[in-house]
Amino acid sequence: SAVISQKPSRDICQRGTSLTIQCQVDSQVTMMFWYRQQPGQSLTLIATANQGSEATYESGFVIDKFPISRPNLTFSTLTVSNMSPEDSSIYLCSVAGGPYNEQFFGPGTRLTVL
Amino acid sequence: AQSVAQPEDQVNVAEGNPLTVKCTYSVSGNPYLFWYVQYPNRGLQFLLKYITGDNLVKGSYGFEAEFNKSQTSFHLKKPSALVSDSALYFCAVRDRDTGRRALTFGSGTRLQVQP
Numbered sequence: 001s002a003v004i005s006q007k008p009s010r011d012i013c014q015r016g017t018s019l020t021i022q023c024q025v026d027s028q029v030t031m032m033f034w035y036r037q038q039p040g041q042s043l044t045l046i047a048t049a050n051q052g053s054e055a056t057y058e059s060g061f062v063i064d065k066f067p068i069s070r071p072n073l074t075f076s077t078l079t080v081s082n083m084s085p086e087d088s089s090i091y092l093c094s095v096a097g098g099p100y101n102e103q104f105f106g107p108g109t110r111l112t113v114l
Numbered sequence: 115a116q117s118v119a120q121p122e123d124q125v126n127v128a129e130g131n132p133l134t135v136k137c138t139y140s141v142s143g144n145p146y147l148f149w150y151v152q153y154p155n156r157g158l159q160f161l162l163k164y165i166t167g168d169n170l171v172k173g174s175y176g177f178e179a180e181f182n183k184s185q186t187s188f189h190l191k192k193p194s195a196l197v198s199d200s201a202l203y204f205c206a207v208r209d210r211d212t213g214r215r216a217l218t219f220g221s222g223t224r225l226q227v228q229p
Contacts, residue, residue: 001160033216042204043158043219092157096215102148103206103217105158 002027002095004106012112013083020079021109023093028073030096033103034066037090046091049076083113116141116209118220126226127195135190135203135223143211147188149179152202152222161203164188175199195227 003026013019023032031050035043046066047055055068069077080087093106117140127133139145149161162173169181179190188205202224206217 031215042221045216045218048216094158102160102163104160105150107157110155 002029002097002104004093004095004104006091006093006106006109008109009107010110010112012114014114015084017083018079018081019083019111020077021091021093021111023076023078023106025074025095030073032070032076033094033096034068034076034078035092035094035105037092037108039088043092046078080111083111085113087111088113116145116207116214116218118205118207118218120203120205120220120223122223123221124224124226126228128228129197130194133192133195133199133225133227135205135225137188137190137205137220138186139188139205139207140186141207141209141211143209145188146208146210147179147181148206148208148217149173149177149188149190150204150206150219152204154201158204161190195225197227197229200225200227 005024007022033048034046036046037043045058046061047057049055049068049070051070051073065081067079090108090110092108094103119138147164150158151161152158161177162171164171164181172178177192179188181188202222204222205220208217
């Protein structure tokens with residue numbers, strides 16, 4: 001299984017600012033995913049990030065609000081832009097491993113927007 | 115489209131008793147099914163998966179799940195619950211007949227095991 005780390009683990013931010021979350025994997029992976037888990041809720045997919053191509057966003061998520069970079073096969077960033085209190089969530093990075101897309105998750109970044 | 119339903123927000127069970135956490139799914143093709151567990155302030159941990167073959171799948175920490183195609187269910191079970199099993203459990207599905215690689219998650223079920 002892949003080992004995934006995220007930075008920062010948590011942050012408290014002011015409304016209107018932006019935060020970039022980093023995701024590092026200990027092996028090369030083709031597909032990475034970014035999920036959001038709002039308080040008391042399930043995981044919602046934000047986007048799929050493949051190396052060398054633009055990220056694919058799910059309905060309700062746009063690149064201007066959640067720009068993603070994928071510069072190589074072991075690293076990705078998600079930026080939460082122009083934050084509002086509604087963006088307070090846990091943001092999780094995951095990677096697809098093996099032929100059946102068994103996904104492995106990072107520890108998450110807990111974001112609080114004041 | 116693919117979806118997952120976890121009908122119970124919370125399941126309470128006494129330590130030593132068997133537990134069941136329910137999950138039903140909907141896919142247009144054939145499913146890959148997964149269970150994950152989330153402990154407080156931690157990320158998701160993989161428990162087990164159903165790909166094909168035997169309907170009873172065994173996973174980590176003594177958990178198992180039974181795939182039932184006719185009922186489109188994938189209930190998580192454990193013969194004897196431990197207090198340390200108390201956590202949030204998520205069922206997830208992926209339609210293996212589409213190109214979509216991301217998982218769709220259920221709403222989660224909080225398991226509370228009482229000593």
